[in-house]
Amino acid sequence: MRLPRFDYLGPDTLDEALDLLATHREEAKILAGGTDLLVRMKKGLLTPKFLISLKALNELSYIKKENDCIKIGARTSIADIIASDLIQKQARALSQACEKIGAVTIQHYRGTIGGNILQNNRCHHYNQSDFHRSGRQACHKDGGKICYARDASDRCNSTCQSDGATALMALGAKIVLASKGHERTVDLANFYTTDGIMPFAIESYELLKEIIVPAEGGSSAYQRLAYRSAIDYPIVCAGVLLKLSASQKNIIDDARIVVGAMSRSPLFLAREASSLKGKKLTDTEAFKKAADASMNSAAAFAVHNVGATLEYRCVMVSEMVFRALKSAAQDAKA
Template sequence: MRLPKFEYIEPKSLKEAVKNLSADPSGTYLLAGGTDLLVNMKFGVITPARIIHLKSIPKLSYIIEEKEAIRIGVLTSLRDLYTSPLIQEKFSILSHAAREVGAYAHQVMGTVGGNLCQGNRCRFYNQSPFWRSVRPPCFKAGGEICHVIKKPRECHSTYCGDLAPALIAMGARVKVLGPQGERIFPLKRLYSFNGKKPLSLRKGEIIKEVIVPQSSGKGVYLKWRWRGSIEFPIVSLALYIEKEDNKISLARVVFSGVGEGPVEASGIEKMLIGKTLDDSIIDSLSREVPQTVSPMRTSIYSPAYKRKMAGILLREGLDRLKWIN
């Protein structure tokens, strides 16, 4: 499978990139590490008229610590993220999540921004033209029907990124640059939960950096997959809690691989507040999880299995955080 033809642009600044992108937002795609985009282009599910290569723009790869927050440049590679002593020491949930992405080559090429904007995945969509020729094109690939639920004009493709759950659990915000200038908003609002267009970025907007607040709590990122490398999460969990007097004062529970975006289990979060983590609480909350997520049959793994594993991951995560104050 070969790349289709496209116009290729190397902007010198983010501003120039925004201008190029605004000119034809639907036909233009941003290229950073290319580990997601190029595969989809070879599969023919994305056919850009033009590509803007962001790596031609200087000074977008950085990790800067400030008093209130750290700022991570959009082109920071995943490898740079998890090898940073600062991230390893203070934001270990992030370094774990970055280390779990794909395999080593993806981590070297892949960027923070690219990972956050990684396309939703579906077993009917991320396939070759030959594979897809067996049935009519799906809604996401330009057709009419969603083969997952056999209904027209819907898309239930699944968000499978590793970084976003961890960053959302940390309360991260993103700074984006658009034709109207910069705006900052919580990362979780980046995700539209619309499988066909999973990102809520406005016309011409490009992520510039991710802002992660300094924190006093503890988090874990647990990714479930059958092999120790390469695979996307069957399901993964980012769990972050803050405690006061050994009681939970803040909890964030975010899953990947179970919905059209990173799924925050707000019911579970609420139930955690004010609790002291002991075995009976952990047991009862873990049993709740399978009912709180509703994955679809978008991969080779069954929704029932994903739900079951989501509960097992929460149990494992809470067990690990039980003894940490």
């Protein structure tokens, strides 16, 4: 499989990159590590005219603490996040999620956290070669009018399999989107559309600049299930955050549960998490109830398009959420 032709643009500064994006818009794509983008281009799934590389933009590669937040530049490598003491201690779920991404080669040499969040949704009916797809009717994502994953669906249901996004949403992260002369900050939980063709609420002239993770205390954890322990995407994953009461350290004051790889975006399950408010850290019965409720809610969104049967993935939602809650509680007690 060969890459289609494109013009490579190598800006030296963020301002130059934003100028190029403002000029070329839909005709251009940002190239970070390329571990998602170039694979899709080789399969003929997209053919951008221009690639705007972030290679020289060291100014987008950093991890720093500011007030009660951790700020991460979008071009920061997955390996740098795994190696960060600050993230291991104060955003444990993200560290655990990044350890699971792909393989060491993806983590160390290429993959970035920005590219991880913005990697395209996947579906085993679509993420195939040109040859494979040419043998049958086109689905919504290929310009057709049907969906192989859900009968009579009017839209694409391809699945977000980003480990990083699931963990970051559990941590309550926000993202900063930059365009020429403008910046806006968006809660990651509000960054998704409901269509797998264009799953992100980002304009063609915007660039993901920074990720802001609240670090005001609390204990987090991430769990995932994949076919293989390396070089594989999650087929179910869960990120959780437990915040403890200021007066009683063994009581949960607030919780967040996010289920990933089950829908067009990670699923932020606020109602299911709220059942944990006021519960003890040792209350595994409450964890089980919240995990089962998460399974029931996630099942309503899921379609069979990323491998394993849908029934199995749904059951495993409960297991992943339960394990993540137990792990976060254990960490909070330590």
